[in-house]
Amino acid sequence: MTMKAIDYSLYMVTDIASVYRRGLLASVEAAVAGGVTVVQFRTDGGSKRELYETGLALRDLLRRPGVPLIVNDHVDLALALDADGVHVGQGDLPAEVVRRLIGKEKILGLSTSNLEQVGAVDATVVDYIGIGPVFPTQSKRNAPPDIGVDGLAALAARAPVPCVGIGGITIERAAAVYAAGVTGIAVVSALSYADDAGEAARALRAAQGKAKGKA
Amino acid sequence: MTMKAIDYSLYMVTDIASVYRRGLLASVEAAVAGGVTVVQFRTDGGSKRELYETGLALRDLLRRPGVPLIVNDHVDLALALDADGVHVGQGDLPAEVVRRLIGKEKILGLSTSNLEQVGAVDATVVDYIGIGPVFPTQSKRNAPPDIGVDGLAALAARAPVPCVGIGGITIERAAAVYAAGVTGIAVVSALSYADDAGEAARALRAAQGKAKGKA
Numbered sequence: 001m002t003m004k005a006i007d008y009s010l011y012m013v014t015d016i017a018s019v020y021r022r023g024l025l026a027s028v029e030a031a032v033a034g035g036v037t038v039v040q041f042r043t044d045g046g047s048k049r050e051l052y053e054t055g056l057a058l059r060d061l062l063r064r065p066g067v068p069l070i071v072n073d074h075v076d077l078a079l080a081l082d083a084d085g086v087h088v089g090q091g092d093l094p095a096e097v098v099r100r101l102i103g104k105e106k107i108l109g110l111s112t113s114n115l116e117q118v119g120a121v122d123a124t125v126v127d128y129i130g131i132g133p134v135f136p137t138q139s140k141r142n143a144p145p146d147i148g149v150d151g152l153a154a155l156a157a158r159a160p161v162p163c164v165g166i167g168g169i170t171i172e173r174a175a176a177v178y179a180a181g182v183t184g185i186a187v188v189s190a191l192s193y194a195d196d197a198g199e200a201a202r203a204l205r206a207a208q209g210k211a212k213g214k215a
Numbered sequence: 216m217t218m219k220a221i222d223y224s225l226y227m228v229t230d231i232a233s234v235y236r237r238g239l240l241a242s243v244e245a246a247v248a249g250g251v252t253v254v255q256f257r258t259d260g261g262s263k264r265e266l267y268e269t270g271l272a273l274r275d276l277l278r279r280p281g282v283p284l285i286v287n288d289h290v291d292l293a294l295a296l297d298a299d300g301v302h303v304g305q306g307d308l309p310a311e312v313v314r315r316l317i318g319k320e321k322i323l324g325l326s327t328s329n330l331e332q333v334g335a336v337d338a339t340v341v342d343y344i345g346i347g348p349v350f351p352t353q354s355k356r357n358a359p360p361d362i363g364v365d366g367l368a369a370l371a372a373r374a375p376v377p378c379v380g381i382g383g384i385t386i387e388r389a390a391a392v393y394a395a396g397v398t399g400i401a402v403v404s405a406l407s408y409a410d411d412a413g414e415a416a417r418a419l420r421a422a423q424g425k426a427k428g429k430a
Contacts, residue, residue: 047306048288073263076290080312091262097295 002085002107002127006068007037008184010204011164013072014039015139015192019046019054025061027197032065034201036191037184040087040109042072044141055081068107075101085109085127090117099125111166113144115155123160130186131155133167134177139188143167153180171203178211217300217322217342221283222252223399225419226379228287229254230354230407234261234269240276242412247280249416251406252399255302255324257287259356270296283322290316300324300342305332314340326381328359330370338375345401346370348382349392354403358382368395386418393426 012031018024018041028039041058043051055071059081062069068084071077075098078086085107088098095110102108111130112118121129133146147155152165165177166186177185187204194200227246233239233256243254256273258266270286274296277284283299286292290313293301300322303313310325317323326345327333336344348361362370367380380392381401392400402419409415 048308049306052308052312074291076294076308076313076316079291079316080308091264093263093267093291093295097267101291101294 001124002105004068004107006107006127006162008128008162008164009037009208010035010201011038011040011166011184011186012036012191012201013042013139013166013186013188015188016042016044016141018192019043019050024054025057027192027194028058029061030196030198031191031201032062032067034198035205036067036201038068038070040070040072040186041083042087042188048074048077051077052080055083059083070107070109078102078106087111087130095122095125112155113147115158118155118158118160121160126161128162128164128183129159130166131159131163131182132165132186134165135168135173137168137188140167149176149180152177152182156181171200171207174204174207175211178208216339217320219283219299219322221322221342221377223343223377223379224252224423225250225416226253226255226381226399226401227251227406227416228257228354228381228401228403230403231257231259231356233407234258234265239269240272242407242409243273244276245411245413246406246416247277247282249413250420251282251416253283253285255285255287255401256298257302257403263289263292266292267295270298274298285322285324293317293321302326302345310337310340327370328362330373333370333373333375336375341376343377343379343398344374345381346374346378346397347380347401349380350383350388352383352403355382364391364395367392367397371396386415386422389419389422390426393423 059069070085070087071083072087087109089111107127109128110126133143134152136146156163162183164184164186165182169185169187170190191197274284285300285302286298287302302324304326322342324343325341348358349367351361371378377398379399379401380397384400384402385405406412
């Protein structure tokens, strides 16, 4: 468990083609300026060497604003980059094994999509969970069925650690997701494919304010 | 650099489908009884969790005979299994980064296929190199062009660390490969797809004896 206080409010996940995408760094930089609080480097493509090179650039970009960099899936890459944390899924190495590899200080996130998985989360091992997909999503292959805002609210209420809703979250839907009782929202396409990632991030943060206003 | 004396004479590489293959453990056990001296767990398929489960079984199998287990590509998996080493390619994390992650004691192997790559090997970081493909191979996707026995001999002569020839090595071709001046031979299909892996291993070791007899 990390001892740092992490702000999970607006969690940006890079798109799967990000290792090849021109302008990745510029869009992340704009998104961070717009209010993104955590960045996850996710990709399904590229050699480990390419991931490493892109990851180094991302890490350097995020050090100054102090935004945590979390690496998806690849624990070795997270260690190689000295990233702030790693995010794994149910099919990856078991969370307790990952914790042993990364040590006590780094952030460990875990994807969950049902009550059994949320119930199995060990809060002494895992720092936060992703819950989803909330809505249908094209940005992740082989995703489980979407759970909707009500399903998210039910799981978030049982989460023993901070949680972020993920999957198909757009600017329009963001306020409803925040209102479901999550710590934050994780956004892929709505930031990575935005014409102006900074503006998109500000709109998403505004949705958080709106949800809080209602609560 | 590991301080252990590793016998690279007959280096078995599991086939890419091994994580799904019934009988994997039995064939590895038979191959070890027949004279295999190192086993590399290589696979292109399966979730990290499946690799971990299969890897644990392989590790337990190899502990008793004291045969080193080397994990291909996945440094995190090698650490999770507490394997004896890891083998990476030119497109993986840089060797010096991998060495930092695995510590001083574990074995680090690197794939090479030309003079530039062999010349760039840092003997203070890398324990051994694979050189190949010697012959055309179906068991590795996107392999570089095959270098032949003469090409292997030329590279082996420049290797600053122990080297194993790899790629399309059969029982029939083994003696010629050993005679090229390598420390050992790495074999995929000729062991993994053998009807009797023990017998195949014994035949490969006999080829080593034959090559030595000639030298």
